[in-house]
Amino acid sequence: MTAEAEHPPIAIVGAGLIGTAWAALFAHHGFPVRLWDPQAAAMDRAAAALPRLSAQLSAIAAGQGGPQDVVHCATLAEAVAGAALIQESAPEDVPLKHALLAEIEATMAPEAIIASSTSALTWSDLGPGLAEPARLITAHPFNPPHLVPLVELYGTDPVRMDRAEAIYRMVGRVPVRLRKDATGHIANRLASALWREAVYMVQEGIADVEAIDTALANGPGLRWSVLGAHMAYHLGGGPQGMAGYLDHLGPSQERRWASLGTPALTPEVRAALIDGVAREAGGRSIAELEQDRDAALIALLRARKADG
Amino acid sequence: MTAEAEHPPIAIVGAGLIGTAWAALFAHHGFPVRLWDPQAAAMDRAAAALPRLSAQLSAIAAGQGGPQDVVHCATLAEAVAGAALIQESAPEDVPLKHALLAEIEATMAPEAIIASSTSALTWSDLGPGLAEPARLITAHPFNPPHLVPLVELYGTDPVRMDRAEAIYRMVGRVPVRLRKDATGHIANRLASALWREAVYMVQEGIADVEAIDTALANGPGLRWSVLGAHMAYHLGGGPQGMAGYLDHLGPSQERRWASLGTPALTPEVRAALIDGVAREAGGRSIAELEQDRDAALIALLRARKADG
Structure with missing residues (x-):
């Protein structure tokens, strides 16, 4: 396996607290990370926060192949192109997320995984935003996401669920699967x-x-x-x-x-x-x-x- | 202050899992401990378990003035005589506890504290067993009591509550007070x-x-x-x-x-x-x-x- 196959690019969509923590985590563990947010101020805050989050991760343990730089992208398409996993961490608003998911789906590699960090919403709420809902999983982290290991997963495509679980394990997460979609997930x-x-x-x-x-x-x-x-x-x-x-x-x-x-x-x-x-x-x-x-x-x- | 005033004798009444853990904890932190149980088999199991519990406590930190030996007493009166705090850890049975509390009260120093480890019962359940219920507090540990720091306290005599809290802090516990007696305490x-x-x-x-x-x-x-x-x-x-x-x-x-x-x-x-x-x-x-x-x-x- 090549290094790229082991550490495929990860897109982080949304540079709030959750998205920034995901970016720091994937970069720490050697994944090329492409970050995008429609708001320039959010991108600036993320850039300012990343060194501190990265230092916290280094205080726990060194990451294999990391830390990688976080590439700040000017467009959603640039962030998503070629990404194996697109971690969506946008505000908890169904119409907003539906529009964003449709836009991601239009440019993503067809076999990629869209993983939503949603806390308040469910897979069933978000799925209707996609032409192929099987491309979506929910992958809910627990705050602060770069430190707390839990990620709660739900999706309908077992192949994508397995691939997502393997990627989260590579970044030191402890993935847990729901058997049924449920508001509030488990935690x-x-x-x-x-x-x-x-x-x-x-x-x-x-x-x-x-x-x-x-x-x-x-x-x-x-x-x-x-x-x-x-x-x-x-x-x-x-x-x-x-x-x-x-x-x-x-x-x-x-x-x-x-x-x-x-x-x-x-x-x-x-x-x-x-x-x-x-x-x-x-x-x-x-x-x-x-x-x-x-x-x-x-x-x-x-x-x-x-x-x- | 003399060493004895700093570390007054502690009586442990009941040598099951909870009582044995209390005995190990107080002895580790330099208190003279007097253990009694009506069943010889329980006393034997406690003697067998104490070295392991003591080693676990030493693995966390050395205790000031400890470890002391745990004195195995032949009678309840021998254990209770001169004790500043009597930690009652008998089975969760109201008539049994009432009888035991009355027997303790008959031989204890009048100003001493009876602290019940009860989990399922409350201060209001146990108080009627004593001539002077103010002598009783509930002091509920969380299993395993020698390792988990929490002790939940309830009682009606503020002087005894303060003294008990000070003693529990000396053995590394984190005491928490209820404002009202409640089944299940807080935890x-x-x-x-x-x-x-x-x-x-x-x-x-x-x-x-x-x-x-x-x-x-x-x-x-x-x-x-x-x-x-x-x-x-x-x-x-x-x-x-x-x-x-x-x-x-x-x-x-x-x-x-x-x-x-x-x-x-x-x-x-x-x-x-x-x-x-x-x-x-x-x-x-x-x-x-x-x-x-x-x-x-x-x-x-x-x-x-x-x-x-």
């Missing part, structure tokens, strides 16, 4: 379910925002970073594992589920959430909080590599 | 809410057990280990933080909440869960899975220490 459904109960506890005065976040990060969140929720109950079930858990504690879980809350984002709850995160932030700006988050993620990802 | 309510949606996705065929666990551990779980759920939405709200998030995405979160599922643990769902974790385990026994979990947690805890 945001889990996050939404957890946050609903977190907001309920704030609403009911059971615990304040900071206590809940601290409990999560030092308890279940920490454990879920090494062990999924199903597996955690398997280990909580004694020698019979999940079967033992369901026999002994399944009924109490069903009772617990019935006792979980359904909060409403009333003015009082909104105020409690806004005041609570302000206290938790302790004067740190959003940018400083992001820096702290990234530094902690990089330390964990380095530890994972060392742990093998 | 298990969050875990239960998340698992409900995870089981729903299995039930509906959206994703299989292994995909959900992989997504969690490489996406939201990883991020929640460094950043709580509220704070994650604060960072997802743009320059206005949580206020911006609630303005722009609050309504879509409420719609998402309404779309989350309520699964039932039917025979079909049970079979899917049991088969799914078996595939995910890939032949690894419960003991091997626990070893893998512990090794990964130790690597992350070392990384946290290095990250500061």
Whole structure:
């Protein structure tokens, strides 16, 4: 295999936070990257951000064959021409995405993959924008996408799904496949379910925002970073594992589920959430909080590599 | 302050998995530990397990003034006499705990703290077992308790709550206080809410057990280990933080909440869960899975220490 076959060109369409992170990631791992955004200001912000993202990736591990330069393209056609995978990271607007997907489809190599980073929309929402919907997959990263390994995949063409999965693995991602198209994919459904109960506890005065976040990060969140929720109950079930858990504690879980809350984002709850995160932030700006988050993620990802 | 005032004796009542982990933790950090269980077999298993738990703790960091020996006591009175904190980790049975708490109260120093490790029960369930319920707090650890830092506290005596919190901080725990007594405390309510949606996705065929666990551990779980759920939405709200998030995405979160599922643990769902974790385990026994979990947690805890 030639180097080009191993690292085919990648087009990044949309140079917001998500697109820029994808560009840094593919370039770090030796892929030629072609970036395009209709807004010059977005292209400028991406150019300014890329060195920092690249340095963060280098702090975790060197990329094979990278870092490559990110080529800033003047037109969509220039970015898409010859790309094996086109990572679409445009705003979450169906008509806008439909128009963009049609434009991509008109110039792409017929066998290429269009991978949408969409978070709020689904494959079924976007497919009608293409003449051949099988060319589209959804490939949803988790923010910040260059650091968090998860990519959630859904598509209908098994050949493209396999090729996309192989490419994402080459850039250190952990791809996960949905069996059915679903709003929120997997991760945001889990996050939404957890946050609903977190907001309920704030609403009911059971615990304040900071206590809940601290409990999560030092308890279940920490454990879920090494062990999924199903597996955690398997280990909580004694020698019979999940079967033992369901026999002994399944009924109490069903009772617990019935006792979980359904909060409403009333003015009082909104105020409690806004005041609570302000206290938790302790004067740190959003940018400083992001820096702290990234530094902690990089330390964990380095530890994972060392742990093998 | 004398060494004894800094490290007062700790009684561990109940030598199951939880009690043994507490014993290892307090001893590692220099506290004199007195362990008692009515069953000789439990005491033998604890003695066999303690060196391994102690070695795991040493792999994270040396404990100040530790490790101390764990004194195995022949009677409850011997364990409790002179203890500043009595960590009760008996089976989750109200009449059994009431009887045990009464027996502890009869021999404890009047100003000491009884801290129940209870997971399924609440302070309100246990308080009636004591002549002076203010002596009791709930102090719920998250499994495995010697590795996961969270301890969830609830009690009615602010002096005892402060003293307990100080002691738990001395052994590297992150104490979090509930404002109201609640079944499941904070962490298990969050875990239960998340698992409900995870089981729903299995039930509906959206994703299989292994995909959900992989997504969690490489996406939201990883991020929640460094950043709580509220704070994650604060960072997802743009320059206005949580206020911006609630303005722009609050309504879509409420719609998402309404779309989350309520699964039932039917025979079909049970079979899917049991088969799914078996595939995910890939032949690894419960003991091997626990070893893998512990090794990964130790690597992350070392990384946290290095990250500061």
